[in-house]
Amino acid sequence: MSTAVVTLAFGRTEHLAQQARMLAAGTQLPDDYVVVRMRAGDQVRVPAGDQVRVPAGDQVHTAADDLADVPVDDHAGIPVDDHAGTVDPALSTRWLDLPVDPARLPLAAARNLGVEAAIEAGAQTVILLDVDCVPAARLVESYRRLTAQQPEVIWSGPVTYLSPEQRVAELAAPAELAAWTDPHPARRSAVPGPDGLPRDLFWSLSFALTAATWRTVGGFCTDYTGYGGEDTDFARLAEASGIGLGWSVEPMAYHQYHPTRTPPVQHLQSIVANANLFRSRWSEFPMVGWLEEFARRGLIRLRGEHWELTDQIQEG
Numbered sequence: 001m002s003t004a005v006v007t008l009a010f011g012r013t014e015h016l017a018q019q020a021r022m023l024a025a026g027t028q029l030p031d032d033y034v035v036v037r038m039r040a041g042d043q044v045r046v047p048a049g050d051q052v053r054v055p056a057g058d059q060v061h062t063a064a065d066d067l068a069d070v071p072v073d074d075h076a077g078i079p080v081d082d083h084a085g086t087v088d089p090a091l092s093t094r095w096l097d098l099p100v101d102p103a104r105l106p107l108a109a110a111r112n113l114g115v116e117a118a119i120e121a122g123a124q125t126v127i128l129l130d131v132d133c134v135p136a137a138r139l140v141e142s143y144r145r146l147t148a149q150q151p152e153v154i155w156s157g158p159v160t161y162l163s164p165e166q167r168v169a170e171l172a173a174p175a176e177l178a179a180w181t182d183p184h185p186a187r188r189s190a191v192p193g194p195d196g197l198p199r200d201l202f203w204s205l206s207f208a209l210t211a212a213t214w215r216t217v218g219g220f221c222t223d224y225t226g227y228g229g230e231d232t233d234f235a236r237l238a239e240a241s242g243i244g245l246g247w248s249v250e251p252m253a254y255h256q257y258h259p260t261r262t263p264p265v266q267h268l269q270s271i272v273a274n275a276n277l278f279r280s281r282w283s284e285f286p287m288v289g290w291l292e293e294f295a296r297r298g299l300i301r302l303r304g305e306h307w308e309l310t311d312q313i314q315e316g
Contacts, residue, residue, distance in 0.1 A: 226270025
């Protein structure tokens with residue numbers, strides 16, 4: 001069964017390098033490693049391999065004056081980089097370039113682009129792995145076995161968030177990751193099995209599915225841009241298509257550290273827009289905890305059936 005790993009990169013050169021290094025040292029190599037590189041406008045460059053160009057997204061929206069002191073988005077402000085020299089030559093790697101608006105990264109469209117390219121090249125199983133995540137030694141092997149045994153299921157596995165002191169670059173092999181295993185507590189309610197993951201706990205950091213299941217679900221809704229909502233929407237699409245959300249403790253992944261904010265105020269505008277979009281599609285809001293915290297801080301308010309920015313927030 002041909003297996004592809006798909007990841008998205010906007011900067012994150014070192015994290016991509018460690019992901020590729022651990023993939024190359026795993027018990028089973030992917031047959032295809034597809035890296036979708038999101039680039040701002042004329043910064044698109046491809047050193048080798050395939051190249052795909054699609055129209056750029058909406059006009060750039062500037063941050064609100066109130067949020068000027070918020071640190072740069074954890075994907076933004078990265079200098080242009082070819083990435084190619086960072087990937088282990090043992091991997092069969094293909095590069096796809098996607099021009100983007102850095103203020104509203106088209107994550108859903110980028111995932112669709114990568115998966116479609118993998119399937120068109122013959123992949124029967126596709127693993128989506130966030131660029132910040134490195135795989136345990138048996139991740140590819142485990143996902144491949146799970147999708148072969150129960151192909152009409154979208155399989156996910158646990159992710160451990162690493163501290164700043166836990167540097168993957170200092171490890172010699174993926175087996176050494178095991179000492180750091182401490183899966184994210186938000187998914188402790190997940191139960192191993194083909195329907196063990198509650199739909200609202202699905203995330204795109206690490207999951208796998210067959211090409212046939214991808215076709216059944218239809219991919220991610222590309223109306224979502226920027227941060228938030230598209231993962232939960234994809235889980236709803238799967239549920240509506242009769243596809244189970246499976247959970248297994250075998251395909252372990254480890255999320256490399258980068259600074260974050262809670263709640264993610266730097267993503268305020270896209271979270272509000274995507275939450276309203278989700279509400280229009282599924283009659284309820286996602287990300288309720290974040291929305292309520294933004295409202296508590298006076299940044300947004302609920303008007304009718306939509307959240308909106310308050311007068312404290314003005315577009316530049």
